[in-house]
Amino acid sequence: MHTILEKKLIAPNEYDMWVEAPKVASHAKPGQFVVVRPTSKGERIPLTIADYDLKRGSIRFIFQAVGKTTHQMARFEVGDSLSDVLGPLGRPSEIKKWGTVMLVGGGVGIAALFPILRELKRVGNYTITVLGGRSSELVIMKDECRRYSDELIITTDDGSEGIKGVVTEGMKVASEGRKINQAWAIGPTIMMKFASLAAKEMGIPIWVSLNPIMVDGTGMCGGCRVEVGGEVRFACVDGPEFDGWAVNWDVLMRRLQQYKDEEKLSLEQYMAEVESAL
């Protein structure tokens, strides 16, 4: 049983949760994820490990309520339990002394970026962090990221904080007149796509963390396949991080649409159930 130890609403529709999962906590590394199945009739969904606490044997994830499973999890309270948590899965990020690194995050992707940033800082990199969102309140974990960033740049679409514009604007500012040895971008697919294109133009190698639909998360189904450098790879075991220059973004975005109709039906039915229970 995976008891929920803490739960907070940190932005509209975005939740911050600490959950008991001792085996995951003691083995987790930045860049890895878990597969969560909240109930016995539930779906298995992947969530990035945003932090881990060895002493308590717990892990943290930050998720956005988008469909049935995440909306259902949003209604769980402290003391409730998740049926299954499997992990840590995926290959860890390549943490080493690169020199100057740029970390680009958007939406709940910032949560995935955070442990990578912290480790990169710990091993002695100069860290420049670029966080973006539609408006100031949607840029999460600013204070936590600031602690490990030599420079922090914020961009908002509406100009309510930092630079008015998208993260690629922030990337330009960050890279002006200096060499950046390695970048990471984690966030909505479309953001990662444009961040990769921008990085390529600037000649900066960039890791992106891909988020295809998964089932088992252990390399057993091939549902999570992505196309990178013209080759088919399984994101759950070969990734989730891949070279952003080489990702076929159209394939990823198209495959994310596969169950649109079913997801809609599932969410509507769940919302109706919730309402009739009230």
Place this chain on the structure above:
Amino acid sequence: MSPKVRQKKVPIAEQKPEERIRNFDEVCLGYTMEEAIEEGMRCLQCKNAPCVAGCPVTIDIPGFIKALREGNIDESWKILKNATNLPAVCGRVCPQETQCEGVCTLGRGKDFEPVAIGKLERFVADWKASSGDAPAPAVRRGEPKGKVAIVGSGPAGLTAAGDLAKMGYRVKVYEALHEPGGVLMYGIPEFRLPKTIVRREIENIKLLGVEVEVDTAVGRSVTIEELRSEYDAVFIGTGAGTPRFIGIPGTTLNGVYSASEFLTRVNLMHAYRFPEYDTPIKRLKNVVVVGGGNVAMDAARSALRLGAERVTVAYRRTQAEMPARVEEYHHAVEEGIEFRWLTNPVEYVGDERGWVKAVRCIRMELGEPDESGRRRPIPVQGSEFLLEADGAIEAIGQGSNKVLLDAFPELKLNRHGYIVADPETGATSVEGVFAGGDIVTGAATVILAMGAGKNVAKAIDEYISAKRLRAASR
């Protein structure tokens, strides 16, 4: 041959094809007691019993049939249990036609069918289970002989676990998925192997004192080093679960599945009961399944049950080379699945939204025999044609499960990526680490995985006992 012996097997009740293609309930309904005894009477009780030699775990087949026809089901069950931990499963999924029934003396007679050994095995196991007297939990006397970790809960791991527990070891099974059973749970569909039966067999193994820890990917959630320091021996039975793709253009189109994904969604995740269960599956109308084994049959028949109007199996060889169990092939034909022999896909063609709309195929002809002894299919130039489809499922084989192997580079693998293990003992290149089942042989059968589990359990017992003895004499 005695004139009194029936030539054909006693017919067995099955759901009618037109009914069963709309549900996931078991196709075969099993014998009644009278039918089972009548079928058992056909056995000649051969002295040399070729059937026993044909059985990978050498079940005393004439013995269990004799007890059965004398009405002594308890005795019959005990005989089965001596050799197999999963009789209800084996009776349903073993390829009997190439094993026990393939060499049955009765089947040699002109116009005679072999004894329905599989159906009788299943009858005894089911009868025993429904008779209600649940096996009593085993009480462990004294100190355990040692501690063994089992990685993977498929038939290989479960068998090794059960046998070691019976020998007096403390055994823990680690399983990556949320339910134990391996392929029995996530691969083989409900209509062929009801999950209540798999769960029941696993409960029986737990009653022997075996602990099962799910949601634990060894190599990730716990490392092999941790297991090696905590346990006296480790058994790896992680199976061949990685789907292969042919690798033709269009593989990433929407609507193209591996059979593993399709079947995992349906079986493990219960997508056939969506939206009651949350995991969705596409209800495809016109499906092409690629392959000719059990996996292809299961995918095709599942697609049909999900509401497909037309399901076509494309196989690059002919019916004669098909590795699927004959019973499954016959059932598939009865259900209206179409077969295209000597046909291989070369491309998935997509529509403007990126969904598959057709499969471009090429005709094949059989050439010289290849290393498997079967004639090698070769494409016929210029014979390409289109099969319309809104879904395609590839069932062309699986490779080794990588999660553990990636995290355990010391372990020696062969050129196909499977673990190198002693064929008798399962010993690997790392001391105290044993392996068996599909992860050693490549995708094979339930009974061979079980057989490996049995042999390795013996070898582990010898290994630990010898180690204890050495330590004590020092």
